[in-house]
Amino acid sequence: MARNESGFTLIEVLVVTVLIGVLAGIAIVHYTDMKARGLDSQVASVVRNVATGEEAYFASRLRYVGALDALDGIVTGGVAVTVASGNSGDLGSSFRVHGSVGGAMHAYEWVSDPAPGEPHLIEQ
Secondary structure, three states, X not given: OOOOOOOOOHHHHXXXXXXXXXXXXXXXXXXXXHHHHHHHHHXXXXXHHHHHHHHHHHHHHOOOOOOHHHOOOOOOOOOEEEEEEOOOOOOOOOXXXXXXXXXXXXXXXXXXXXXXXXXXXXXX
């Protein structure tokens, strides 16, 4: 008596399982990379915003400040930000903003008075 049953064989199920595993492995690597790039963009944005806040503070008080609390509307969103003196060595006349966050590929630094030919935003 011949059986006429339809269904998947064990080999077919194993092949599909292996293919799903390979595709998931590729997707996880790309997800991690995209997440790190997103964090890089967040850090660069926060550093630029703090630099803009420093310039606004300077426009009204003719000096820079090291405390983020003194700057209006600065939201760091979990990014570790430090403000120090720039290339002049005096926080009153120049500043350097450093930002980093865990999981990002890079840290970023904004220098208000870069050396000639150097950019303000530096990827570290």
